Amino acid sequence: MGESSYSKIKVAVIGAGNVATHLARRLSSATDVLQIYSHRLENAVALANEIGVKNCTDDLCKVTPDADIYIISVKDDKIAEVVDLLSRINDSAVWVHTSGSTNRDIFAGKMPHNGVLYPLQTFSKSIAVDVSEVPFFIEASDNSTLELVRRVALMLSEKVYDAGSEVRKQLHLAAVFACNFSNNLWRISDEILHKSNLSIDVLKPLLKVSVEKLQHLSPEEAQTGPAARGDVHIIEKHLEMLSGENREIYRILSDSILNHYHKNERN
């Protein structure tokens, strides 16, 4: 072994879900991943095998005390429990979580050197993502911790931003609007098309262009459709075609567009 391998950062990955999997895959060459923990042993084993890590466990009491950095990537509502149970095992190490919606102060009184390493991306284990393109938002308890978090973040991605918990919360909220809610609209759209024996497939070219337009135009400039044109006649016709919740969604989103682009005409 060359000298460089001795200086590799030692990482423990607490979690084997979608985020943990993508981070561990990408860190497995640049760092020394000591261990994978998951509350489901088969998930820990599968990830460990894939990236050539020998040590894996489903027992938090057996988490290694030897890592330089612990990456906690479990469900948001399990972070507090994990932090609590691991609070004594390594006070000199750096502890981070990867959650967009969890304050860094979840570590307070438990791990003195702590931070956040939040990748702004939606991950599925089975879908390839170019992690190097994913923006990572980091913060930490102190400067030397921040430097280690930044070093790890830069191994993962070219796009690393400093962001405190408040900014991270706004980011997560913005991502829910931009991605989760859009996907829900695509589901409604797919439902409507199924009634005509079509599917969202016929809309994919349109969707693709809608997203590509954002390379050249702000969403404000890119807006098209009946409400952007102020075409109240079509809006009324569409509302007649809908009922229940989808009708309310159509109404409030059309109103949002009308209020933005035709406010003066409406007053």
Add this chain to the structure above:
Amino acid sequence: MGESSYSKIKVAVIGAGNVATHLARRLSSATDVLQIYSHRLENAVALANEIGVKNCTDDLCKVTPDADIYIISVKDDKIAEVVDLLSRINDSAVWVHTSGSTNRDIFAGKMPHNGVLYPLQTFSKSIAVDVSEVPFFIEASDNSTLELVRRVALMLSEKVYDAGSEVRKQLHLAAVFACNFSNNLWRISDEILHKSNLSIDVLKPLLKVSVEKLQHLSPEEAQTGPAARGDVHIIEKHLEMLSGENREIYRILSDSILNHYHKNERN
């Protein structure tokens, strides 16, 4: 000139907006575009010059009587007026409009051979679109008209579907949900990010993956986020961060997801 040029379909393009521009560009080599009309002469001139058409006008009384097919691609609420004013000039020709939300019966009693040629895409003059990938939905008054409309549609795109006015209305409604409303969510997201001196740029990798996921998963399968996980705690925290219309949009879209994925838990 070879014999083939004599058999080219003769086209008149009524309109010089976004849709008319993309269709005229693509038809200019395969057909013989006789004339461009626009109520704004400078638009007609610009498009005609770009594609090498000599005849253009801003006067509906000067629309050529010599075309095989007239493509009416004006604003939805101007179609009736155009149909009315041009109703006598060529009864043997085929007349189509390109609107998703306008019935074919707008031609009734005016043009005997009529149809619809609806491209399901959002167009901007300045943004390149691969028209050959755009789905076109066609219908017509009679079989021979449908054949000419289909011939023209197949010059434009590989994806040509038969669809009556009812299906086309559902398509347009689905497209409003999938694209116009998504874009509005991206605008809201951009607004939220500006408060933290960020912009929708940081979300673009996430957006790109969200759309690419639809190649492998239905939108129903692809849904992620707090509401899909049933994470009511985060939903409440997000609602506290919002006010007014955006708060209502967050609430109704989260409810829509919760109702779809967690209906039993909610009853």
